[in-house]
Amino acid sequence: MTAIAGAICLYSNAGFAAGFFSSSNDDAATDLPAVVELIDAGKYSDAIDSLQKMKKADPENADVLNYLAYSQRKSGDLKAAESNYDKALKINPDHPGALEYQGELYIQTGRVELAKQNLAHLKDVCGTDCEQYEDLNKALAGM
16 A cells, blocks of 8 residues: 555656646545545545546546556456556556556456566666565565
């Protein structure tokens, strides 16, 4: 779960610049940090509801798609998760979070070679010291 909290730090500046955060307490659907708190608390269904609204408002936001896919994967909806990881990576092919989590989905679904490809891509994107590379590498080693 620390990866989720850490990932929000990586993308928060882009989120503020693009207007995905709301100063209104009633508008939690556009408050990505609040949605990440739901994810960290394991409230994936609530997170999915908010993220779907965010996706509708901005379907080209790779961060929203990545968090949506993560929540769907954790909820067991692997088909929807895979679709949203693919969409996130079409928007930003070098998105570290989406590459890591898609790799974890590949491991979960027995497609280890694809997970290894994501790991190699992560190495190119952020090196071997970034959290996403380390987490996916551990997931592959723990199989």
